[in-house]
Amino acid sequence: xxxxxxxxxxxxxxxxxxxxxxxxxxxxxxxxxxxxxxxxxxxxxxxxxxxxxxxxxxxxxxxxxx
Amino acid sequence: xxxxxxxxxxxxxxxxxxxxxxxxxxxxxxxxxxxxxxxxxxxxxxxxxxxxxxxxxxxxxxxxxxxxxxxxxxxxxxxxxxxxxxxxxxxxxxxxxxxxxxxxxxxxxxxxxxxxxxxxxxxxxxxxxxxxxxxxxxxxxxxxxxxxxxxxxxxxxxxxxxxxxxxxxxxxxxxxxxxxxxxxxxxxxxxxxxxxxx
Numbered sequence: 067x068x069x070x071x072x073x074x075x076x077x078x079x080x081x082x083x084x085x086x087x088x089x090x091x092x093x094x095x096x097x098x099x100x101x102x103x104x105x106x107x108x109x110x111x112x113x114x115x116x117x118x119x120x121x122x123x124x125x126x127x128x129x130x131x132x
Numbered sequence: 133x134x135x136x137x138x139x140x141x142x143x144x145x146x147x148x149x150x151x152x153x154x155x156x157x158x159x160x161x162x163x164x165x166x167x168x169x170x171x172x173x174x175x176x177x178x179x180x181x182x183x184x185x186x187x188x189x190x191x192x193x194x195x196x197x198x199x200x201x202x203x204x205x206x207x208x209x210x211x212x213x214x215x216x217x218x219x220x221x222x223x224x225x226x227x228x229x230x231x232x233x234x235x236x237x238x239x240x241x242x243x244x245x246x247x248x249x250x251x252x253x254x255x256x257x258x259x260x261x262x263x264x265x266x267x268x269x270x271x272x273x274x275x276x277x278x279x280x281x282x283x284x285x286x287x288x289x290x291x292x293x294x295x296x297x298x299x300x301x302x303x304x305x306x307x308x309x310x311x312x313x314x315x316x317x318x319x320x321x322x323x324x325x326x327x328x329x330x
Contacts, residue, residue, distance in 0.1 A: 097247045097248055097250075097251040098251070099251055099254050099255055099258075101258075101286050101287065101289075104286060104287035105287075106255065106258040106259055106262075108255065108259060109255065124286045126254075126270075126284075126286070126289075126291060127270075127295075128247040128250040128251050128254070128268075128270045129247055129270045129271040129272075129273070129294075129297055129298070129299050129300075130245065130246050130247040130250075130273070130299040130300045130301055131245065131270075131271065131272035131273040131297070131299065131300030131303075131305055131310075132154055132156050132157055132158045132159070132243055132244055132245040132250075132269065132272060132300075132305075132310075
């Protein structure tokens with residue numbers, strides 16, 4: 067029972083939301099894009115989206131400059 | 133030069149279109165590279181005017197200072213390759229409607245400045261135009277460390293990224309690294325448009 071966050075194996079916790087996972091991973095930067103199994107999670111659903119077991123999660127943090 | 137391959141590529145690119153959000157260091161340089169190789173149509177979006185301090189990395193000239201970036205870049209592209217059709221949109225991309233100019237392009241390039249705008253843009257494009265490949269860029273500031281730049285692909289999102297770069301708020305933006313990443317984006321666009329046959 068595990069998930070992968072940015073390629074790193076992490077224990078899966080039942081009923082954990084995206085918001086809770088970001089906190090657990092200490093991803094504190096305010097600007098992130100989250101995809102679960104290649105599907106975008108809108109920012110407005112971070113508190114209600116539950117992470118499924120074996121999920122592959124990508125958390126992308128953008129840095130200013132262009 | 134493989135003439136047969138070159139002709140095949142030219143034909144394919146002539147029928148392709150690319151949208152670019154932001155015409156600063158990333159967008160102006162990516163656009164010029166794509167114009168040089170003969171992309172059929174470019175959709176260029178920016179609201180800003182050229183300032184002298186932009187010239188250390190952006191594809192404009194001293195005598196264009198004060199002009200709108202959209203209009204100046206169209207001029208420069210036409211001087212390089214007049215066969216490229218250039219659609220310019222001279223306005224700021226607003227939250228909630230960022231995908232609007234890009235519904236009829238084959239690939240979208242994110243070339244915005246602030247992390248906040250980049251994030252909102254990526255979210256809106258992935259949500260509203262999930263079938264159009266999106267090339268984005270993060271971590272252009274500083275100099276050196278070319279080897280830290282990597283492409284990360286997640287579904288239809290291709291991110292040109294240096295995870296360890298500092299924010300441009302705390303660092304400098306200079307032509308070598310900015311142009312490197314702009315052309316990195318353009319090179320990913322090419323890979324997407326041309327497919328596997330390298």
